[in-house]
Amino acid sequence: MAKSAFMRWFHRFGSLPYFYGVSVPIARALAVPGVLLAAWGVFAGLVLAPADYQQGDAFRIIYIHVPSAWLSMFGYTSMAVAGVVALVWRLKLAEIYIVAAAPIGASFTFLALATGSIWGKPMWGTWWVWDARLTSELILLFLYLGVIALHNAIESPRTAARACALLSVVGVINVPIIHYSVEWWNTLHQGPTITRFDRPAMDLDMLWPLLSAALGFTLIFGWLTLWGMRVQLLWRERRSRWVGRMLENSR
Amino acid sequence: MLGVFWAVLRRDLLLAFRQRGVLVHHLLFFVLVVALFPLGTRAEGAILVAVSPALIWMAVLLAALLSLQRLFRPDYEDGTLEQYLLSPEPLAVIALAKVTAYWIASGLIFVVASPLLVLLLGVPAHAVGVIMLSLLLGTPTLGLVGGIGTALTLSLPRAGLLLSLLIFPLYVPVLIFGAGAMQAAIIGLPAAGALYLLGALLALGVTAAPWAIAAALKISLE
Numbered sequence: 001m002a003k004s005a006f007m008r009w010f011h012r013f014g015s016l017p018y019f020y021g022v023s024v025p026i027a028r029a030l031a032v033p034g035v036l037l038a039a040w041g042v043f044a045g046l047v048l049a050p051a052d053y054q055q056g057d058a059f060r061i062i063y064i065h066v067p068s069a070w071l072s073m074f075g076y077t078s079m080a081v082a083g084v085v086a087l088v089w090r091l092k093l094a095e096i097y098i099v100a101a102a103p104i105g106a107s108f109t110f111l112a113l114a115t116g117s118i119w120g121k122p123m124w125g126t127w128w129v130w131d132a133r134l135t136s137e138l139i140l141l142f143l144y145l146g147v148i149a150l151h152n153a154i155e156s157p158r159t160a161a162r163a164c165a166l167l168s169v170v171g172v173i174n175v176p177i178i179h180y181s182v183e184w185w186n187t188l189h190q191g192p193t194i195t196r197f198d199r200p201a202m203d204l205d206m207l208w209p210l211l212s213a214a215l216g217f218t219l220i221f222g223w224l225t226l227w228g229m230r231v232q233l234l235w236r237e238r239r240s241r242w243v244g245r246m247l248e249n250s251r
Numbered sequence: 252m253l254g255v256f257w258a259v260l261r262r263d264l265l266l267a268f269r270q271r272g273v274l275v276h277h278l279l280f281f282v283l284v285v286a287l288f289p290l291g292t293r294a295e296g297a298i299l300v301a302v303s304p305a306l307i308w309m310a311v312l313l314a315a316l317l318s319l320q321r322l323f324r325p326d327y328e329d330g331t332l333e334q335y336l337l338s339p340e341p342l343a344v345i346a347l348a349k350v351t352a353y354w355i356a357s358g359l360i361f362v363v364a365s366p367l368l369v370l371l372l373g374v375p376a377h378a379v380g381v382i383m384l385s386l387l388l389g390t391p392t393l394g395l396v397g398g399i400g401t402a403l404t405l406s407l408p409r410a411g412l413l414l415s416l417l418i419f420p421l422y423v424p425v426l427i428f429g430a431g432a433m434q435a436a437i438i439g440l441p442a443a444g445a446l447y448l449l450g451a452l453l454a455l456g457v458t459a460a461p462w463a464i465a466a467a468l469k470i471s472l473e
Contacts, residue, residue: 149416181423184428
């Protein structure tokens with residue numbers, strides 16, 4: 001019973017006109033708390049949180065750096081999950097999600113690399129080191145760029161999206177292998193501070209703004225991706241009847 | 252199932268050895284990259300030995316990139332690939348047979364040629380065995396992973412640069428463990444750890460990559 005209700009929802013949500021209609025309120029529901037949380041997190045992190053006893057004010061870049069790094073990984077993983085859904089159930093929405101999420105995830109990956117490099121100059125004394133985490137993040141950027149480039153290269157949108165789905169699944173299997181092989185090769189980055197299961201090694205006045213910024217940026221990621229999906233959807237279905245009718249009505 | 256594997260393997264090897272020129276081209280490319288590299292440095296023994304693992308593996312990666320573009324293209328152009336797709340035999344087995352044939356015709360040559368090249372770079376002779384073993388374990392994985400990229404870009408006539416963007420990031424583990432094994436062997440450390448990991452990557456590649464290649468071929472021929 002519950003399963004059939006879920007499947008009904010699944011199929012209804014998979015219907016493109018239905019999705020296009022409900023995407024506006026969903027996007028709004030993501031955007032408002034997302035912007036508020038991110039704004040509070042960044043403000044509290046930059047102004048209210050106490051300075052670090054060792055790094056001074058330079059540590060404050062983590063309020064951008066950590067959410068970006070988190071989203072770079074979350075984005076690729078979500079693309080791979082969507083890739084499996086697209087390949088197994090041939091759900092068009094999942095294909096569109098991959099295409100829409102790739103440039104946004106790539107931007108956050110670039111942001112994580114750039115902020116890390118700006119922080120690294122005063123702290124490590126160099127813009128770039130061939131450290132394990134930095135290198136895996138750089139490779140992750142290339143994986144994103146590969147998906148984007150493949151999508152741009154193949155003309156038929158359906159084939160392009162399915163090819164991107166397969167590539168993201170293959171990529172995500174490789175991400176942990178790449179990460180551990182690079183770690184085996186070299187490591188210098190500081191160990192994890194938040195994800196430890198015992199007490200976080202961070203003052204709560206510093207931690208709350210960080211969590212708020214991370215959650216806010218994640219919601220913004222969802223909002224932007226949803227907006228990208230709407231554009232992709234309109235473009236792909238531009239010859240279908242429901243798009244024509246909708247454009248007529250909105251005129 | 253095994254029958255179709257041997258049949259495709261035999262056919263592809265036969266085609267490859269009827270065109271011996273192409274095989275020689277792969278080898279010459281490999282030799283040229285390695286032979287030109289010292290001309291860009293001061294050709295001092297210590298520097299060349301230190302960079303030789305990276306150099307050998309980069310040459311292998313570049314050669315793989317060039318040769319992989321031919322993996323499915325002839326079959327795609329003359330329609331054989333569509334017949335494979337229509338046949339009741341599992342496409343993954345055919346893909347594995349094609350990659351195996353490709354590796355025998357191009358990867359194995361690098362393994363055989365490598366001792367000469369690394370001795371040219373001044374690598375001590377006691378490391379040659381490990382170097383050959385690392386290439387023997389690493390190059391098939393390059394073919395398997397690269398096969399996914401080639402299959403995805405099959406409909407694009409000139410996919411060379413795009414293919415490098417798709418598959419080079421996936422080659423990172425093979426590069427690290429392959430070059431790591433060479434490095435360890437050169438300075439006299441045990442290389443078994445890196446070789447085991449290369450073997451593990453190959454095992455994963457043989458079991459997972461044929462299915463991914465088959466799925467990619469189906470997408471490209473849709």
